[in-house]
Amino acid sequence: MALMVQKYGGTSVGDPDRIKNVAARIAATRRGGSDVIVVVSAMGQTTDELIALAAQIAADPPKREMDMLLTAGERISMALLAMALHGEGIAAMSLTGSQAGIMTDASHGEAKITDIRGTRVQQGLDEGKVVIVAGFQGVDPESKEITTLGRGGSDATAVALAAAHSADACEIYTDVDGVYTADPRLVPSARKLDEVSFEEMLELSASGAGVLMARSVEFGRRFNVPIHVRSSFHDGEGTWVKEETMEQAIISGIAHDTSEAKVTVHGMPDQPGVAAALFEPLANDGVNVDMIVQNVSSDGHTDISFTVPKDHAERALEVSNRVVAAMGAARADVDRGIGKVSLVGAGMKSHPGVAAKVFRSLADAGINVEMISTSTIRVSCVVRADKVDAAVQALHDEFKPPMIFEEVGA
Amino acid sequence: MALMVQKYGGTSVGDPDRIKNVAARIAATRRGGSDVIVVVSAMGQTTDELIALAAQIAADPPKREMDMLLTAGERISMALLAMALHGEGIAAMSLTGSQAGIMTDASHGEAKITDIRGTRVQQGLDEGKVVIVAGFQGVDPESKEITTLGRGGSDATAVALAAAHSADACEIYTDVDGVYTADPRLVPSARKLDEVSFEEMLELSASGAGVLMARSVEFGRRFNVPIHVRSSFHDGEGTWVKEETMEQAIISGIAHDTSEAKVTVHGMPDQPGVAAALFEPLANDGVNVDMIVQNVSSDGHTDISFTVPKDHAERALEVSNRVVAAMGAARADVDRGIGKVSLVGAGMKSHPGVAAKVFRSLADAGINVEMISTSTIRVSCVVRADKVDAAVQALHDEFKPPMIFEEVGA
Numbered sequence: 001m002a003l004m005v006q007k008y009g010g011t012s013v014g015d016p017d018r019i020k021n022v023a024a025r026i027a028a029t030r031r032g033g034s035d036v037i038v039v040v041s042a043m044g045q046t047t048d049e050l051i052a053l054a055a056q057i058a059a060d061p062p063k064r065e066m067d068m069l070l071t072a073g074e075r076i077s078m079a080l081l082a083m084a085l086h087g088e089g090i091a092a093m094s095l096t097g098s099q100a101g102i103m104t105d106a107s108h109g110e111a112k113i114t115d116i117r118g119t120r121v122q123q124g125l126d127e128g129k130v131v132i133v134a135g136f137q138g139v140d141p142e143s144k145e146i147t148t149l150g151r152g153g154s155d156a157t158a159v160a161l162a163a164a165h166s167a168d169a170c171e172i173y174t175d176v177d178g179v180y181t182a183d184p185r186l187v188p189s190a191r192k193l194d195e196v197s198f199e200e201m202l203e204l205s206a207s208g209a210g211v212l213m214a215r216s217v218e219f220g221r222r223f224n225v226p227i228h229v230r231s232s233f234h235d236g237e238g239t240w241v242k243e244e245t246m247e248q249a250i251i252s253g254i255a256h257d258t259s260e261a262k263v264t265v266h267g268m269p270d271q272p273g274v275a276a277a278l279f280e281p282l283a284n285d286g287v288n289v290d291m292i293v294q295n296v297s298s299d300g301h302t303d304i305s306f307t308v309p310k311d312h313a314e315r316a317l318e319v320s321n322r323v324v325a326a327m328g329a330a331r332a333d334v335d336r337g338i339g340k341v342s343l344v345g346a347g348m349k350s351h352p353g354v355a356a357k358v359f360r361s362l363a364d365a366g367i368n369v370e371m372i373s374t375s376t377i378r379v380s381c382v383v384r385a386d387k388v389d390a391a392v393q394a395l396h397d398e399f400k401p402p403m404i405f406e407e408v409g410a
Numbered sequence: 411m412a413l414m415v416q417k418y419g420g421t422s423v424g425d426p427d428r429i430k431n432v433a434a435r436i437a438a439t440r441r442g443g444s445d446v447i448v449v450v451s452a453m454g455q456t457t458d459e460l461i462a463l464a465a466q467i468a469a470d471p472p473k474r475e476m477d478m479l480l481t482a483g484e485r486i487s488m489a490l491l492a493m494a495l496h497g498e499g500i501a502a503m504s505l506t507g508s509q510a511g512i513m514t515d516a517s518h519g520e521a522k523i524t525d526i527r528g529t530r531v532q533q534g535l536d537e538g539k540v541v542i543v544a545g546f547q548g549v550d551p552e553s554k555e556i557t558t559l560g561r562g563g564s565d566a567t568a569v570a571l572a573a574a575h576s577a578d579a580c581e582i583y584t585d586v587d588g589v590y591t592a593d594p595r596l597v598p599s600a601r602k603l604d605e606v607s608f609e610e611m612l613e614l615s616a617s618g619a620g621v622l623m624a625r626s627v628e629f630g631r632r633f634n635v636p637i638h639v640r641s642s643f644h645d646g647e648g649t650w651v652k653e654e655t656m657e658q659a660i661i662s663g664i665a666h667d668t669s670e671a672k673v674t675v676h677g678m679p680d681q682p683g684v685a686a687a688l689f690e691p692l693a694n695d696g697v698n699v700d701m702i703v704q705n706v707s708s709d710g711h712t713d714i715s716f717t718v719p720k721d722h723a724e725r726a727l728e729v730s731n732r733v734v735a736a737m738g739a740a741r742a743d744v745d746r747g748i749g750k751v752s753l754v755g756a757g758m759k760s761h762p763g764v765a766a767k768v769f770r771s772l773a774d775a776g777i778n779v780e781m782i783s784t785s786t787i788r789v790s791c792v793v794r795a796d797k798v799d800a801a802v803q804a805l806h807d808e809f810k811p812p813m814i815f816e817e818v819g820a
Contacts (some may be wrong), residue, residue: 016466050486054493056426061493068504069489072482076460079479083464083471094478099554120554144509144530 005170007039007158012232013077014044023084035125038132039158042073063108067148074134092130097137104138104147111147116164152213159216163223170225173232178239181401182254186392195240200252200346203378207342208257249402250347254395256388258339261313264305265320267330281319287312291373339388342380355379365394415580417449417568422642423487424454433494445535449545449568452483473518477558484544502540507547514548514557521557526574562623569626573633580635583642588649591811592664596802605650610662610756613788617752618667659812660757664805666798668749671723674715675730677740691729697722701783749798752790765789775804
């Protein structure tokens with residue numbers, strides 16, 4: 001018998017009518033003969049409302065208690081969904097992350113899944129029940145403390161459960177139709193991808209494509225769980241994220257990201273170990289550094305620029321100022337007015353000249369490139385934030401993804 | 411070091427400001443040198459809102475899932491209260507019923523506490539923390555299923571924790587000042603009792619005094635935990651419920667209850683076993699029978715009347731109709747227009763004539779008594795529902811509780 005994992009986000013279960021719609025869809029899958037594990041997020045605005053309540057109580061609430069608070073959200077949605085399934089005549093039971101054996105490390109608010117102990121889930125399936133699991137939450141087996149997984153945590157729960165229970169596929173139901181070649185709000189001609197490889201999806205996710213977080217894609221890749229990203233509002237096919245794709249595109253899509261800031265340390269002495277002297281303390285302070293560019297100037301000094309999430313910018317500047325003082329550099333500053341545009345495609349590996357074509361397209365559109373970073377299947381450029389929309393449009397017009405050049409399977 | 415258990419109801423934690431007020435009060439107790447276990451209900455209307463959500467999803471939701479849903483309520487309030495205590499500079503941690511070792515039977519929605527396994531609570535206290543426990547909820551150790559305790563469950567949690575951890579007292583904070591000699595909304599001259607015995611409080615609770623449920627009083631009596639019922643809005647003393655009271659009153663108070671209905675089976679054959687033939691099937695169907703009166707008529711037939719909670723009335727009538735058919739009785743009917751007035755006082759035992767005085771007072775007020783039931787410390791009369799207020803007033807005027815006749819200790 002097939003086993004499907006289905007994940008429904010907060011919008012999909014935003015009110016009682018939507019919960020009933022989701023129940024009808026799950027019931028259809030179950031009646032079709034599949035076993036089903038469902039992962040569910042908190043209803044619509046519940047998490048935001050709970051965060052607002054906490055903000056009225058304490059300026060800097062303990063993370064342990066924030067996790068205790070926020071995990072109430074999925075508890076509500078999962079119980080209501082179980083009730084709706086009973087209303088459909090389908091046996092169902094809801095389980096918290098802890099009950100479903102979602103084991104994590106001890107990092108409240110951003111815990112990592114370390115293990116799945118699926119006894120109660122398997123027992124529910126064996127009893128013929130649809131098993132509904134709270135997304136976004138788990139338990140640290142050492143301390144028995146309840147944790148949350150942070151951004152994209154419900155998707156990660158779903159893919160991890162699919163891996164642990166050897167599911168045939170993991171369906172991520174969302175409020176968009178799938179993965180697009182670019183954000184359709186920016187590029188009206190953007191097309192939905194029928195399929196995309198794990199490797200490409202990882203680069204797209206890391207470059208700002210919000211539809212799937214990189215951590216879920218990484219789980220899927222590691223345990224080879226096909227992920228189907230699709231709409232919860234209609235039955236149409238979405239995008240399959242999987243190991244082998246039927247058609248390999250040179251360019252699969254264009255992602256953009258305006259959530260980062262650029263920090264520059266000016267006038268560092270150009271000597272061995274200078275980069276380590278900067279990036280070691282940044283890492284120790286938990287600053288997530290994305291792109292790094294170093295320019296050597298003629299007078300024996302160098303400028304180092306790097307990008308960080310905007311909410312890490314203040315901390316990054318403090319660390320940089322300490323390094324400036326210690327190293328006798330000129331100064332450090334932060335630029336919050338940047339954006340990043342990334343072109344992703346597995347075919348890029350065997351197709352030289354893509355990067356050059358990117359720079360030419362942006363230049364023709366009058367867009368200045370401030371930083372560049374590349375991988376074997378990605379080219380990313382930092383530009384002014386107010387030029388991001390135009391840059392995405394220009395690259396989409398130029399490359400017309402998905403740009404397919406060979407068939408790799410039947 | 412003293413150990414206090416404090417329980418705060420839903421009104422006391424109804425919004426962020428009230429939660430901060432409660433935190434300030436707990437902090438004062440903690441700074442005074444006591445260890446503190448806090449039991450908290452869901453915020454204000456949370457439980458009702460969750461029930462309303464469930465009603466929009468399913469007509470008859472599974473009780474297991476209702477428990478999963480409703481237990482989100484205390485999870486929210488306890489986490490917020492822990493945050494507020496941190497804001498006061500007091501170390502605190504919140505624990506679910508399951509984490510606090512509140513073991514129950516498997517009856518979803520009306521579970522009974524069977525054991526307290528207080529390892530994590532004790533650990534928190536040993537670490538110098540205020541330990542906040544979710545009221546109203548527990549876990550069945552056999553199935554690991556989450557349960558709720560039903561009406562008065564948070565009070566029961568508090569008294570049970572106080573018993574298990576040998577607390578010096580259990581304070582029940584509520585929106586009234588304490589236990590009154592009668593409902594002050596009916597009797598303006600009603601007085602707050604300084605103290606009342608477990609035995610009397612049990613009778614008052616069972617007779618309709620809503621301030622404490624009988625199950626909590628029974629816990630207090632069994633484990634000899636003094637219970638202090640007091641207001642969460644000011645610092646004044648409330649009512650102490652305890653084993654030995656300083657002053658023993660003939661009459662401690664007058665309770666009333668309009669939540670019951672009267673069922674009468676007319677024309678039962680007057681033969682041995684007729685009462686068993688009626689009340690055995692009622693018990694088997696889970697109908698809670700309160701008062702029972704049987705009158706023997708002259709023609710070899712008998713009428714049996716009994717009272718049940720109004721929401722059991724329909725079921726009681728169905729069972730009675732089956733018995734009518736089986737026994738060849740005349741008919742059964744339900745009367746929902748009744749009320750019960752009860753006079754309670756430990757001194758009644760050694761003070762004859764109280765019942766006679768009750769009947770005389772009611773007769774003088776023109777109130778007809780339809781059923782009578784007595785214990786050693788209680789006299790209860792069923793009257794028309796619209797005469798209940800007048801009956802409470804008449805009895806309060808007559809007996810002027812607390813009516814004290816002897817000193818029993820220093």
